[in-house]
Amino acid sequence: MTDLKQKIIAAVADDVDAIEKALADNLKPHFDLVSDVAGHILFAGGKRLRPLLMVLCARLCGFSGDQVVRFSTIFEYLHAATLLHDDLVDGADLRRGRQVAHQKWDNPTAVLTGDFLLARGLSIAADTGLNEVIRTIARITENMSQGEIRQLERKGDVTLSEDAYVEVIRCKTAVLFQGACRTGALVAGAGTDIVQALTDFGYHLGLAFQMADDLLDYTQDSRSLGKRAGADLREGKMTLPLIHAFSHAPDGQREHMVSILKNPDFTPAEFAEFVDMLHRYGGIAYTRSLAAEHIQTATAALDAFDHGPVREILTDIADYALVRNA
Template sequence: MSNDLKQRIMSRVQEDVIAIEAALRKNLDAHLPIVSDVAGHILFSGGKRLRPLLMVLSARLCGYDGGREIFFSTIFEYLHTATLLHDDLVDGAGLRRGRAAAHSVWGNEVAVLVGDFLLARSLTIASETGMTDVIKVIAGITENMSQGEIHQLTRKKNLDLTEAEYLEIIRRKTAVLMEGACRVGALISGAAKDRASALGAYGYHLGIAFQMADDLLDYTADTAVLGKAVGADLREGKLTLPVIRALSAAGERDRETMARIITDENFSVDDFNTLVRLLVSLGGIEDTKAEAEFHVTAAKTALSIFADSSDRSTLEDIADYALSRKH
């Protein structure tokens, strides 16, 4: 069913994705070839363009007919890519979408500065909307994302991380950007407040479900399909919901085993497999799936104030796909 869903979404958004790709190249507007190279390395490495699509679909659902939705949608891919460049540095990640991360090819300095450049490009394009409310959304996204990353960093390998803290971190890190993309789609359409709020709620729940699915994949996918190393979160000391739920259900002995593996930076493949077995047997995997499903449903429900349409149904499919995807 996952493949059917993907095909259906792709057939509906294919034209938009092609237009978004072209706009991403056109709007980059760098003065130095190295900036285009570094930005291009990560921008054109097979991203799904989910965030620009969310903005485009949201705008259409609100009846936008200004003709600039593809142009404006690049805001969210540039912003997303900027944070990837800064986060890869933070994560010390060696692989991103199956390619060497930019910082390991060009160095930390260039990766950070090209990230700044992309952030600034997204802002320049946002200013073209002529709406300071749009700017406020962009600024809020960046404030949240940086603080979410820092929060996660400061709680590395900390077994006391609560579920509430985890939710706060993924809200800031992931959900706020999708929420913002949907909300800006409504804003540029001059949509009524309840419609902007509904789309914001859709984006928020989609983002939470998307991140939970991502956190699951880190324990259940394999490296070739995922395009980055499985177990990367654990290696970086990031505690995610599968682990938090399993820890809370664990008896003393299982908890000790888990604690040993989580705090050991050089855990072995056997250790990792032991941990995954515990996440399964203690319900961490199932619980996380259930939570993600809850947010998928909430996302779709938020759209119920809109009349049936092809755009609404595509957004619903995207919510379902968040959970069924393999990478």
């Protein structure tokens, strides 16, 4: 384990414990099947990054009321809801090293439990009594479903532009990070500038996080990923490493890459060759540098705050998003 990771884990251990407890408490009193299926996805070693960001952002604004941790569960429930639906949409078979819910149970159960978790998140949002928070959460759910639909529509579309890719990951990932950080500021009753600073922080962190995630599919083995390596490629998911490499590969090479992408039964050797080409044509390096730029913009947004331990841990989390291996 890296030093940075150890430092973060130690700093947020108490918060994560409180979040874990709130995640379980706020599922009650619900009957067995929902608890089982929701629990399967919720308690499988997730990092609790989204609720943690909300709690830390609220604290950065000087607020740590009793309800903050409860409200933070919204972002993990929304996240888990989309994972349940996305795994089904993607036809995935592993998630965090475990069999996905739509296979362990069935499609209907995965769909309905996802609906339930989404509804549970919105219900807790309503409990905040803050219109601006509720509006933020409603828009997040709207954006996330649109992002997923857009990604589904463009699956295997080798003409996808970098702009279109950024729009997809904005909707499917960045709005949730952004919403978590923004909500932290809102429940703290922060002023407009501060709300905007944390909104920006979350947005850029979310983009970088997804770019880093898209890189992992080409740089990590199945074991550390908790899912099959090459899953994105097998699904025809047009992520930034591919988009950049496609547009920088010489003609013959580009067609060769496309032919591997178009064949979901590619061999491990072909996958290795594909990854080599992603490196050779700059896809990996370009994605890494763009993610790093977003992290820089994110951490710069924290200049709205004085230096101190909470700002430091948020900066550490942002830095770690770039170097994490799972």
